[in-house]
Amino acid sequence: MTASAAQPLLSVRDLRIVFDGRHGPLTALDGVSFDIAPGEILGMVGESGAGKSLTGTAVIGLLEPPGRIAGGEIHLAGQRIDNLPAEQMRRLRGRRIGAIFQDPLTSLHPLLKVGDQLVETILTHLPVSRAEARKRALDLLKEVGIPAAETRIDHFPHQFSGGMRQRVVIALALCAEPSLIIADEPTTALDVSIQAQITTLLKRLCREHGTAIMLVTHDMGVIAETADRVAVMYAGRIVEIGPVEEVTRRPSHPYTAGLMASIPSVHVRHEHLNQIDGAMPRLNAIPPGCAFNPRCGRAEAFCRENKPGLPLSGHAAACHFPLKEAAHA
């Protein structure tokens, strides 16, 4: 299936998330909009704490108080899902949306055998017998590369290594063949070889089943070879979005450019790594105008007063003085 811009599988519009705190509400996500077409992988990168996981959590309806959606809409295959009753959302989750969380331990019950957790999840969502469910669980464990899966299926999570637990979580998310997968750092605990196996698996799901995937990761290499498009987040907003090759090769937002320059190379050894000096502002101290202005080498007075918007186009950056004219597709 090819990506069709006409009918996105997931559509997020102007999403705003606030945390109600003792000192009033804090805006953690501010006007986030993006689409993912069937069979498309959208990569999400950005500063730690920028709101990537929050975006994913909101889509799967697991935002917990004091956090709440304060504005915007989320549509799945044309159906609005951000205001669904909890019970309906629960059924949607797992069946139509599969989630791979950043922290494998929160998704796994420590006292249940890995196989039993998979079997229960499969039985909840698919009309199959227990024996069939166990067979599928075993197949999934093999597919995510667990060695000696026949033996390992009856082990407890603590007997697995960090990366093996992460693969079990991936298997859990794939159980019911969902049409949308939110994958939050699915490959960080994995070595390059297993990582290649997982990204190949994700790509195959997209190609063969038209699955749409939101892939959050800090690994630019993984993004470059897996994602079709990439969104870069900073301080609760998308600051640049576009086709992967364009964004990684010709970043137009200064933050994206700094990010690309910080990647260590495996081909040479540097004395010192490039870094973007300073830190991302806290939610209660986001500067007026462009949130990146205190760390930006191109900032002018205009940036400190006017918040740049994100144009709706193929490759776009939320910046008054982009590095290059973003190519319009």
Place this chain on the structure above:
Amino acid sequence: MRDNVTTLTQDQAMPQPVMIETAPGDDIILDVAAACCRFDVSAPALSRLFSHEPRRILRAVENVSFTVKRGTTFSIVGESGCGKSTLARMVVGLQRPTEGKLSFRDIRRADGTIGPPRVQMIFQDPYASLNPRWRVGDIIAEPIRELKLRSDEAAVQQRVGDLLETVGLSRTDASRYPHAFSGGQRQRISIARALATEADFLVCDEPTSALDVSVQAQILNLMVRLQKEFGLTYLFISHNLSVVRHMSDDLAIMYLGRFVEAGPAEQVFTKPQHPYTRLLLDTIPDVERPNRERRPMSGEVPSPISPPAGCTFNPRCAQAANRCRVVRPELRKLGGVEVSCHFA
């Protein structure tokens, strides 16, 4: 004077470099001799009795020996499940070796005292290692109070604030609980706590895996600076080979519980000799080559419960010959690097 070790603020006095007796890199701080760690993963004894199943022993770490020199970084790289964290846990004493010996040598500190190095670990899973009911400030202050590293409470708070800023968080974050932080922010909290101990030897298990590349660069630059100024020693575990290349003096490639290649990092990177090392370096994802079809390593991932006979890498090795399926290659020195392959 280790007081302002990790403070970044300009107005404070620059920290005094430590006077290490011998030049850093000359003296051994950790000595691991033939360490093994095996887990019994058999089914319960009773059910084994009926099914006539044999005992199952998982060999997580097998016969690993190495030394780490003070003021250097020793990295361990290898497939998920090959035994890196288990080895790290043995080094910090959280896991008892089934066989073999791990020993730290006494070091001479800046103040002239001689004693065993202070060892601290940054865990792979930052969530599991932060107490959810404690405020971040108390999590970081605990080792400072416990080890009496500051004389009064005001100094403790000052130090906590400095550490938070060092890892790119803010002083006011001290009053919040771990759940209010993102994955990478939590990882930075556990780094701040590890730095708070003013350890001499840091075991870092995937310390930057949850960080974006720009924060990662800040943390890695900080670690390198601390090493230069205070002679810190790192045992470093990471799946990110670019990070490993940047950090390491020495490097060991681990496969199924054993070292298959070990030596000076530059040499291993530029002239890999073991077929597994070459495959690993070949599989790295590359920003410069988008949408490349990376070929995952072929062959069944072997299990540490029933490792293949001969060379444990033989089922996946393109060069494997008959001898490889029968005789296990021993580690032997080849031009400064230890390699275990019949044909290296």
